[in-house]
Amino acid sequence: MNSRTSKGVIAAVLLLWSLFLSPFFLHAEEQGEYIAIRKQGGGKIALVLDRAAAKGGKESEWAQEFDKTVKEGLGFSNLFSILPPPSNVRAGSDGKAGGVNFGALSSVGAEVYAGGAVSKKGGKVNIDMEVYDTFGTKLLLKKSYSGKEEHLRSLGHAFCADLIELLTGKKSFFGSKIVFISSKTGSKEVYRCDFDGHGVEQVTNFRSISLTPVLSPDGRYLAYTSYTSGRPTLYIRNLQDNKISSVAKNGVSVDPSWRNATELATTLSFEGDQEIYLVRPDGGIVRRLTNSKGIDVSPTFSADGRQMAFVSARNGLPQIFIQDMQSGLTRRLTYSGRYNTQPSWSPAGDKIAYSTWEKTGEINIFVINADGSGLKRLTSGVRENESPSWSPDGSMIVFTSNRQGGKKLYVMSSNGENQRRLLQVDGDQMQPSWSLFR
Structure with a gap:
């Protein structure tokens, strides 16, 4: 894919969405202490x-x-x-x-x-x-x-x-799931697998376009965008009884992210502009979160739910901002890179991973501290790398890359080391989301 095509793809996606250890510790279970x-x-x-x-x-x-x-x-x-x-x-x-x-x-x-x-x-x-x-x-x-x-x-x-x-001394990712989009059947459907790529199973079968799947923190709900109605609409499926809800509003409803087990944020356009709203699993709107003339998409929350990072074009090209959920005060997070998208907040709450379209034509994944310091590139020289998502313990990141041709899922350590392909599945795989639920 050349740089012109890369630019077109990213622009189209944005429009659609507008639409370790030193020291390490041994735990002595009987004594209830750590031995360094x-x-x-x-x-x-x-x-x-x-x-x-x-x-x-x-x-x-x-x-x-x-x-x-x-x-x-x-x-x-x-x-x-x-x-x-x-x-x-x-x-x-x-x-x-x-x-x-x-x-x-x-x-x-x-x-x-x-x-x-x-x-x-x-x-x-x-x-x-x-x-x-x-x-x-x-x-x-x-x-x-x-x-x-x-x-x-x-x-x-x-x-x-x-x-x-x-x-x-930390919980691990064992038992967790990853949901993602695959074109294995010819349509873009939601799939899920174990943390290590085993146990791949198809979740939806709409024979349409599905995008941006995310599991709720308790594993009860799956939220995703689908074009089955002819326009991008957010659907929320209760995985226990398979009942499906949607946001009953005109316009688009896309790009979900769970704040906690009972609330998620999504971009809606029923009031004209593309803004981020907080909604319930039944599709009911709790409140509007953003209010700007630019497109606001891709919400992601700190672990305590008190802050929301998101992408906004309010200053021109898309950059990442952080909003305090109580006061509504918003600050710009990214200044390096002119096209920053797809933020993902780490489980520890200290870092945010995101994708950047660079002047070279590459799309690379960066990580930055939540206070704006410590910017670091995690991928380089391997074409297009997108959609980062943290493991539940924050030790790894799953992402999409086309470094070997089509889009496939890869994992890497949180510092960018040990990058390798996650699973072997026909078709393209993209937009992974690593569930906090085990």
Whole structure:
């Protein structure tokens, strides 16, 4: 796509829308305290992930699947350097009964050891896991995970989530969902998948154009724009009973963003200009939020819901502004770059990621502190990169890129490192939104 086409695409989109760790911490669950382990510089946590012990037969199959899920999950997080277990990591004759050989772990540079055993109890899969601090030779976590065989993947991710929270003191993205648009069927429909690109499923089947899907923080509602009525209209689907509401106003209603589980913002044009309004899941309008002569679109909220960032053309070309939800006072956030769009507020509330159309013709993703400082480019030299959305823990960003041809979904660390493709699906994939709901 050349620069002229890029300009046209961005302009068309805007018109349609007018229409880690140093130090890192180990949590000693029994003592209820954190044990600091100092590392020289940053870097990944050196983890020995031992093979889950099993008696054989079906239990060995379960153990193999569990091990694969955990290894892939921890690898996706990009927090760990996973080391193979030394042959003598367990002092006993069987993996379950033997003690941990901390000398062997130290010899391979391990900082953390995780291992366990898989068994069958009451017709269910039972997995007993242990995590040790290899420096302090202390047991940090001992926990059992149990469920049906078809839930093995969820059990593996539950352990991954516990391990990351143990080592960082923060909740992770395991169990979260990503919604996005795909043209796989020839129409632009809403899809969703697991955080790592697995479990892709189609959500809508309107055979029309759907855009900008977002899940409510509690996972109950899905909001999206659809052209099924002939004009861009905001629809809000209750995922529990599949009832669908819309904003019963003339004009366009586009570009939703959830403020909390009971309110979302969207751009409406029924009063003439394209302004941002706060609405309820039933489509009822709560109040108008913006009032300017320029187009106001793409709202995104701070984690506490007290501030809203949005795109406005009130000063000419689109820039990002921040509005205080109580006072209504608004300030301009971006001054670098003449065409800034698609803001996404980080879960911690300190940063905002957004897309910029640059003079080179590239579209790149930047991140800026909420006070306007600390501007940083996250993508460069890889064509068009758009629609950033933060993971629930703020450690990663999912986005759209056409660096390999068509538009596909990619993920990267929040600092721009480790950029890679998320999933393999036919057609284009775009406008991802990483749900806060797990």
